[in-house]
Amino acid sequence: MESCDVLVAGGGPAGSTCAGRLQQAGLDVLLLDSQIFPRQKPCAGWITPPVFDALALDADTYRQGRVLQDIENFRTGIIGGAPVVTRYGTTVSYGIRRCEFDHYLLQRCCVRRSLGEPVTTMVRHDSGWIVNGRIRTRLLVGAGGHFCPVARLLGARIGREAAVAAQVAEFALSPAEENMSSVPADTPALFFCRDMKGYGWLFRKGNYINVGLGRMDTTHLVQHTREFCTFLQHHGYLSADLDGRFQGHAYRVYQGQGGRNCIGDGALLIGDAAGVAHSHSGEGILPAIESAMMAADTIVSAKGDYRREKLKPYADSLTGRYGAGSEKVTPLHVPSLFLRMLGARLLSSKGFTRHIVLNRWFLHANQNMLNSKQH
Template sequence: MSTPPFESCDVLIVGGGPAGSTCARALCRAGLDVVVMDRQEFPRDKVCAGWITPSVINLLELDVEDYRQGRVFQPITSFLTGIDGGPQVATIYDSEVSFGIRRCEFDNYLLRRSGVRLVLGEALDSMRRSGRGWVVNDHVETPLVIGAGGHFCPVARHLGARPGRGEIAVAAQEIEFELDAGQRHTCGIQPQMPELFFCDDMKGYGWCFRKGNFLNVGLGREGGHQLSRHVQAFRASLIARGKIPPGTPADFHGHAYLLYSSARRAVVDNGALLIGDAAGLAYPQSGEGIRPAIESALMAAQIVQSAAGDYRHARLAPYQDRLGARYGLREAPASQGLLPERFKMAVAGWLLRSRWFARHVVLDRWFLHKHDKPLVTPSA
């Protein structure tokens, strides 16, 4: 095998998901020479329901008309929510409150749009300190490495993270597949109306989400104990109720992520910082991670620009402060896990039957973050 040519850059971003591509674009626009390295070739799949809110579109300055040319872009105007197996409550909005995308399309679009040099199909295998900062994989030299490699990010490991050891992660499994003509008629899920099914112990929830001709079904739980058993029982019950077609594949794909409230990863070091899932930023109540991935990428890009080439820990530390200001202090007695602790009580099933609670608390507050102030930062 030939050795790749030695190259240098101002910033190396490891991971080309939404966090990596957003940060790359912002830094490129600021005039920095950026390389994104990803172990996969793009387009690639990412285990994800692919639900994004209007805030994500605004943060990304997404040209929706351009994006939807040949790609799935499913408007969402309503939801069905309830305890799995119990009655469902319909919440209908006057306008579009979310959108469904396919991650293979979305991530590829954003990465190609970033305008930076791409090193795809190469995993970060080694990073060692050098006079100029870092030498990565023995052929890329850079003063700053940004870890955007998701939950198992190798840069996060370098900063001390030990995924799977002592971290309380959410484990989730999902399947996304194209419905054939027959299945489109028998599928009980409406495209504009995703359905959420909370586990009766309130340790997680399942979803059915139809995006155009694609159906996404999944379930996530704190800790992930007996996840496969829960997922297969969920799939069987959805088929029995006529929600999803009998031919829905059973080979669900799994992944994990950290909720902001329970993540304890160091996010800054000399010449290094973490963004997105690598930093453990998903919203505690819903598990939504794309918006915090993009927001953290923009906050990081701003701090990097202010540091003006001096990437010592003290110059990058304001990034950690900005995360705290945006999402709360991690030491705060915030809820741990997918749903607020106080809520995991006998009243949960009763409350979820309330139309008011479903709209104003579950959806507006926990899932749509309608009351959150927009992030103030230079554009993506």
């Protein structure tokens, strides 16, 4: 039987970050992912600069042979309404392709892995686990995204919890379409639903277009996406035929104590499995990486004793970082009636758009960052 100290279920940004850190600390790590990499992940692929800091990743190194789109401006508004363009005059975000980004991180972490092998069974054995009937491990790290089997093991009621439901399409523009495209690559567009329960985006990364829509309210998602696309096409933002190109996916935004239980005896959850995406923007890649770093710290400190109480510092770190409750007023999280009524008005204000929507909700200008030196 194969064995390891820690088995990481899932090789997305959370799994590869945690696995790499644990291996650097001298632990014997095995990572399983149900897919062969490079693999597609439904995502807009927008990341903020702290992602590079947290991963100690050099943007120019990453850029070699991969798409890394600099973002300097945003076009924002209400679907159907007039847009506001906010300019920063410097790079404030980036666009990546998840098939490239996740593959790069997984290769970089250099951890023993079995790809194309889903975690299917986890049976308690002594103080550890037997996984898939063939691997003995002392600790399970659930990094398998929203539908992670380790999350189910720790009590997640997958499919019956509040979640963001989203649809996205990403495709290469043909050379002719590229010449005709009116979407500036450094200016992604974000258009909020009139009820403020979600937003759609149109995002160009090199010669790839990414278009999608996410909502806290899962009903009529397809209809909202269709209306958004009609709006984009009507205003000349998009001419490509999108039929059959959309993929759907779900994930949870962080809800503190109202969210998923992320620790148990011999098991913990990180990234989307734990439900840590930012509630304001739906950004999940940075919190996935941060949660992986915090989990790795706790695991190393636990020195092989992985009882629930020894893993509690990780749960405390999440609360310390992201808060204990879900009281925040957000566009993705159901907003107050006040915001809903005034949404269209506020989003036509250049000051509100720059300082609240973009700087605070999307770019975290008011938040200290975890970085690789601290962790």
